[in-house]
Amino acid sequence: MSRKLASRSTHGCWTCRLRKKKCDENHPSCSRCTSLQIACDGYGPRPYWMDRGDLQREQSRYKTHIIAQFKTAMRENELPGTSQNVERELDTLVATTIAPSSHPPAHPTQDTLLRSGLAPEPNLQLLGRDGDLHTSSEPIWSEALNNTDFLTELFYDQTVRMGSHNQSSSEASQTLATSISSVAEESNVPGSIGVSRSNSSSEVNMDAMDLLCDPILSEYSSSKWSGYNSEVDWSLCSQRPSRSGSTDPGSQPAGLSNPILHGDVEDILFMYYFDQVFYMHCPFYFPSNRQGRGWLLSILKRVNSAYHAALALSEYHYSTSMQHDSAYPVRTRGGHYDLALQELQTSLARSSAWSGNLGLTHNVEVLTTILHLLFYESCSGGKHNWQIHLGGANVLLPSLVQAQMGSATARKDQTKEHQDRAIPHPDTSISFLLGFFIYMHIVTCASTRSSQFLISDHKVLLETGEIKLADLIGCSNWAIVFIFEISSLDKWQKEEEDAQRLSLIELTKRGRQIEERLLSRLARIENDLSKRAPVDAHLRPEFIKTDITRIFALSAITYVHVVISGTYPDIPEIKRSVSKTIDALRSLPDPKLLQHVVWPYCISGCLATDEQQQAFRELVTLPRITHGTCLEALSLMEECWRLRKTESSSHDWASIMERRGQYILLI
Structure with missing residues (x-):
């Protein structure tokens, strides 16, 4: 027997x-x-969007749109309870049991945070067992984060385009339409290993689809970045398919209309990411603590x-691999x-x-x-969107820097007794993220010869280990610290030159x-290399790291001479360091x-002489590298060599990027 709903109350x-x-x-x-x-927004304090103004109207429009889609899905799938007025029937029918919403209330409690995936799981211990890093005072820069417009207008809402994958306008439109069709078949919460997604028990992912049609995001359709057209046919967004599949059966690969098979494909991509793709980008990451990559699995699940983003990366490698079986269709x-972009904006x-x-937890998840x-941008050539993403990360990184430094202080204060307990290290995720972003920041400065990401705290974290x-x-x-110092010298030189007080003696000194x-x-x-055992020693990870460090250091010597003397390949010091770098690159155990x-x-x-240039071409062609920034790097070299012959002025990697109006992420 149905129970009567309570009358409306406050x-x-x-x-x-x-x-x-x-x-x-x-x-x-x-x-x-x-x-x-x-999403039921609960019974707590008044949400910020209940302002009797624009925010409240926007939230109401958003909810109404989701409900309309749900009713459409019910009618098209002939679900029980279908009628012309579902709301009216809800007043007399008993509500069926459906999985709780994954959306957090406006003023979340810890319990709702755990359910919604915006707080760490109890066994993650991201912030330590007591939830305190001993320096948990809110950072000053949080004022910027509290301004939503600042975050969105700063990088994402201005210039990130939809479908940045070297597609024409029509291809991008078809990609977007197909991806929307696929989204309607999924639930909102990512599944974990061994746990399949169920259409009958989870909320349809209407958040992402609704954002795709948001009028604010239509600005993307006319935005341009780095000379790249980002036009998308936004009229396709109105073609919302039902949960059962696409409105056009022929628009999807065979098998994707089956939600079980679709789930299997995502599981395959998910496992492919952890088994293969992760180590393509992080081949040296083997954490010694017991947590391992558990923190990453936890984040991807929540x-x-x-x-x-992980599935996009996995899908890219899967689709470009020459090894995989084509039996499994992918989106x-x-x-x-x-x-991932839409969820990131949310x-x-x-x-x-x-x-x-x-x-801090939220920032770790976003980063x-x-x-x-x-990683995806670097795989696809490193030409699009990476500056926006890296700039966005720069806003969030100070909280991780503060946490890492505070955690280091706390560890120094621990007694020997505490250290012997083998407590899981609370900073695994923070160290991982900081490491990659610090590296990207420093290399970006050296690649573009700019000082945008020269941050002194980053150097301190590297110097202290x-x-x-x-x-x-x-x-x-x-080696990376030296590159930081050379970029700082380059910055100083430009500032002094602009002020017309540059001393060449001081620069040289x-x-x-x-x-x-x-x-x-x-x-x-070099001394360590001479002591290596001749048999298979080069395959040991520590020796590979030595080889890579040597290559970076040799290139840093080339870099410092470019800053001091200019881009002249025939300068003896530059010619010698380039020659040694070629030998070091050739000696890598795996091309x-x-x-x-x-x-x-x-x-x-870019600083190779005529007789050295062929060696750099062979380095790319021998291992048959077919994607990534290596090919873009070779393209920069070729243009640099050509212009050096046809023009009187000298050119380097940064001047070629500036000439093209397109900067490359050289990672």
Whole structure:
């Protein structure tokens, strides 16, 4: 027998009060909201969007749109309870049991955070067992995060385009339409290993689809970045398919209309990511603590944007691999990437809700997403969107820097007794993310010869050993610190030159000091290399790291001489360091390791003499590298060599990028 819903009261959930509907005041989610498969915003303090103004109207429009889609899906699938007025039947029918909403309320509690995936799981211990890093005071920069417009307008809402995968306008439109069709078949919460997604028990992912049609995002259709047209046929967004599949059966690969098979495909991509793709980008990451990669699995399970970003990366490698079996259909390449962008924008819009330790957790989740998007950009040539992503990460990184430094202080204060307990290290995710972003920031400055990301705290973390880059990129901290110092010298030189007070004597003096210290460290490496055992020693990870560190250091010598003397390949010091770099690159045990030394490869190649140039071409062609930034680096070299012959002025990697109006992410 159906039970009667309570009359409307001032104590109903905020969703029903927003919609001016009766609420039975069930906890934690009312029956009306769960029956309509919309987020129940609970019974806590008044949400920020209940402002009797624009925010409230926008939230109401959003909820109404989701409900309309749900009703359409019910009618098209002939679900039980279908009628012309579902709301009217809800007043008399007993609400069916459906999985709780995955959306957090506007003022979340820890319990709802755990359910929604915006807080760490209890066994993750991201912030330690007591939830405190001992320096958990809210950072000053959080004022910027509290301004949603600042975050979204700063980088994502201005210039990130939809479908940035070298497609024409019509191809991008078809990609977007196909990805939307695929989204309708999924639930909103990423599944974990061994747990399939169920259409009958989870909320349809209407968030991402609704954002795709948001009028604000239509600005993307006319935006341009780095000379790249981002037109998309936004009229396709109105073609919302039902949960059962696409409105056009022929628009999807065979098998994707079956939700079980579709789930299998995502599971395959998910496992392919952890088994293969992760180590393509992080071949040196083998954490010694018991947590391992568990923190990453936890984030990918909880956070939609990170999940889709990882799947986009996996899908890209899967589709470009010559090894995989074609029996499993995959979505168009843009699908997961575009979903990750939309979910990322949603997360950034909610940044103002978090502060302190919860804010740190939120930033870790967002940065995990951004890192995977940057990996994707590097795979696809490193030409599009990476500056926006890296700039966005720069806003969030200070909280991780503060946490890492505070955690280091706390560890120093621990007694020997505490250290012997083998407590899981709380900073695994933070160290991982900081390491990659610090590396990308420093290499970006050296690649573009700009000072945008020269941050002194990053150098401190590397010098103190709080971050160990060798376990992430294979290169020791000291070599990257030298590149940081040379970029700082380059910045100083430009500032002095602009002020018309540049002393060439002082410039040479500073450059020589850096070079002398670099040569001293290189001498130690050469000494270690001479002591290697001849049999299979080069295959040991520590020796591969030594090789990679040496390559970076040799290229740093080339870099410092470019800053001191200019881009002249015939300068003896430059010619000698380029020659040694060629030998070091050729001696790599696996030719495909070239993809992990793209910056040294590009810097040295652009300064190659005529007789050295063929060696740099062969380095790419021999391992048959077919994608990534290595090919873009070679393209920069070829143009640099050509212009050096046809024009009187000298050119380097940065001037070629500037000439093209397109900067490359050389990672």
